Amino acid sequence: MLKLPLKPSTFQRRHGISVWESCAPFVDNARAMLIHRPRAVTIYNCLGKPHMAVNAWCGNGFTGTNKFTFLDSLDGSKFVCARCEAAAITAGLPSADELSGKHIHKGKVVAVQICCDKGEK
Numbered sequence: 001m002l003k004l005p006l007k008p009s010t011f012q013r014r015h016g017i018s019v020w021e022s023c024a025p026f027v028d029n030a031r032a033m034l035i036h037r038p039r040a041v042t043i044y045n046c047l048g049k050p051h052m053a054v055n056a057w058c059g060n061g062f063t064g065t066n067k068f069t070f071l072d073s074l075d076g077s078k079f080v081c082a083r084c085e086a087a088a089i090t091a092g093l094p095s096a097d098e099l100s101g102k103h104i105h106k107g108k109v110v111a112v113q114i115c116c117d118k119g120e121k
Contacts, residue, residue: 002072004093007039018043024070025099027054028078029062033109035074036060037084037093057091058083073100079107 020041036056096104
């Protein structure tokens with residue numbers, strides 16, 4: 001499995017907290033629309049059960065127990081977060097295309113007003 005280095009977490013290593021030093025280059029959050037590029041991963045205890053916190057290169061963060069799948073390649077079923085991709089490349093990491101050996105679609109989530117006319121005051 002391909003692993004890339006992660007940025008140091010802001011969490012200090014202490015009893016009950018584990019900070020990953022590397023992981024697969026992509027993370028699929030079952031509750032998200034995009035595949036993200038992980039920047040930091042921390043495991044901690046929450047009410048006596050292990051929880052995971054994933055910080056992505058785009059600035060988003062996710063927590064949970066078993067909703068994450070770390071991937072070293074992509075099948076094209078979801079878009080890679082365009083902001084994650086740009087930030088990871090700027091930080092010197094290989095692109096999603098380079099990591100997967102093929103073109104990987106990038107995308108973003110956009111909020112769209114649906115409740116009333118845009119011209120209404």
